[in-house]
Amino acid sequence: MYRALDSAAISPVTAGETSSEPASKRFGFRADIEGLRALAVGAVIAFHFGVPGLPGGFLGVDVFFVISGYLITGLLTDEISRTGRIDFLQFYARRARRLLPIAFVVLVATLATGALILAPAEQDHVTQGAAAASLYASNIWLLFQRFDYFAPESALNPFLHTWSLAVEEQFYFVWPLLLQVGASLFRVRNLPWLIAAFTLASFVACIIVVGVWPPVAFYASPTRAWEFGIGALAFLVPLPGILRRPIPARILAWTGLAVLAACIVVMSERNTFPSWSALLPVFATAALLAAGGASDGRALGLLSSPIAQFLGKRSYALYLWHWPIIVFAQILKPELTGWERLACGALTLALATASLRLIERPLRLSPSLMTRPRTSLVLGVGISLAGALVALGGHVTARRIGNRPEQRLIVRAAEETPLVSSTPSCMQKLEHTRPTTCAFNTTATGPNVVLLGDSHAAQWFTPLEALARERNLRLTAVLKSSCAVADVPVFSTRLRREFSECYAWRKAAIDQILAARPAMVILSEHAMGYVISPTAPDKDDAAMVDAAVWGQGLKRVLKRFSDAGIPVTVIADTPRPGFNIPTCLGRAQRRGHPLSSCDVKASVATNADLAIAEGAAVADLPHATRLDLTPQFCGDGTCPAMRQDHVLYRDANHISEGAAIRLKPALERMLGPGLDAATR
Structure with missing residues (x-):
């Protein structure tokens, strides 16, 4: 029933046959997976950029989760089968080299941009998000902040997208340990049973929690782990013999792609998510991966196209850069035109390409770092701590600016309840x-x-x-x-x-x-x-x-x-102004704009x-x-944000304490x- 996990057969090469080739060749590059990454990041960016007709673009994150479960399980079980153990030092060193340097650059660039255009109170909040992002705890921070991923105010948080990176890294911290302990206690051949139990438990927890408090089910690692587990099982459990033949494998791949595309077009933020509905995109992704594995990645040529490979190689950098860019663009100009959104996309692609060539690839493939995993790990920890320190510095600066007399009046209105x-x-x-x-x-x-x-x-x-x-x-x-x-x-x-x-x-x-x-x-x-x-x-x-x-x-x-x-x-x-009045006033004050720019029409x-x-x-x-x-509040067709040096609102709809008292x-x-x- 299960794919053999001995040293001679960890990954299918053709129609499920085993191979005695070296592991690097047996578990080599899969163009279809690179293309699937392109599809995932493209869906997410389209969703965030407001491309019409793709309300389910946020499902791209779920595709990434399944891919991660598939790849990491394959690599680690291959290593266990060959050596009997996982080299944790090498594993985490590889993660540090690939992920942390570019994340640090994006973090610094985001904080620097925020310091120029955000209100001090906003920047203070953003620095907290930056610190959480640098420590891969964004999902936890967002939960404590009661941030709804789909709420309008979330569009102002330039580190919102790092929640999924935090979930992935938390998975990477636990998964190798689970596989190593499971292989030691239950033998490698029984790992699929252990992972299936783990996956089922996570899914049941997800269904229970989403009915009580959806944000916890959305952000928490334990309620998302089942998606990684499905990816792992897609690698470990072989397809039935008939589906490993070229034509059936191709049909399975096209079916998976069609279902995934339909989910992206039909599903939306109005669906309770993740819930039963999440099974469709998750299993569709698993089907694509399994079909590609049964045909050595050749089941779906579309995913191997040059454009898919180009975007797939840049998927991590694209994901990191796109969200801060669109957030700041919408802060500067709330109603972006289609051409302006295209310009944001072009800037995202340019920065992602530069990041890949100048940061990600040189450090990931550095011979000196590859042969010195301890150095890589120390470098990674140092980068994470440096990111937290930069965020702390930004926090102190934002507080100092917020305490200036012209800003204090605005900040106080937002704080008093x-x-x-x-x-x-x-x-x-x-x-x-x-x-x-x-x-x-x-x-x-x-x-x-x-x-x-x-x-x-x-x-x-x-x-x-x-x-x-x-x-x-x-x-x-x-x-x-x-x-x-x-x-x-x-x-x-x-x-x-x-x-x-x-x-x-x-x-x-x-x-x-x-x-x-x-x-x-x-x-x-x-x-x-x-x-x-x-x-x-x-x-x-x-x-x-x-x-x-x-x-x-x-x-x-x-x-x-x-x-x-x-x-x-x-x-x-x-x-009801419909936008955060203290934030608007703080930005106007910071940029030297008239405070009356925050007034709203009575209509x-x-x-x-x-x-x-x-x-x-x-x-x-x-x-x-x-x-x-x-x-x-309103007169002559206008509802002012301030009256006689008093801020009238503490957010987008509640009047300030000062206004109520007056x-x-x-x-x-x-x-x-x-x-x-x-x-x-």
């Missing part, structure tokens, strides 16, 4: 389904007022808490992040599925408030930010939600409070249809009212009569 938002027990997270209440001004003898909603309700907490103290009222916060209180369907872009936890929390929260019978409910939420179905528009604009559906859902909730005789006031959502930041729908929702309910503070008089003027009536 309401107390209720930074208190974990007050702001329920995505996974929570049971509401908790946070009580404030508990010594007051007056009635209780409830603040209900999401983070856009929380942004009003500070002025409302001040009003409660002044009026001898108790204030209770019932809040959940990214959860609409309006009775509408919600599709979580972070969980990549319908937000069932929100539905459970919403029902429980409303029931709990009705039972408590507060004197008043103040409801506010990020109405313009909700995606109400997986097929709704996912652009970061104010037209994301269906106004009619939202208005009807809001009315159903308001009616429950009104029918119970509980006054309820809706604070309309604040204007873009507001949604008139939504305002009409919300007005209709409260119109015929006796105990429901709606307040709209939009005039406090709006207390307006809020009291509009809310006061309702509070007076409710507390008599």
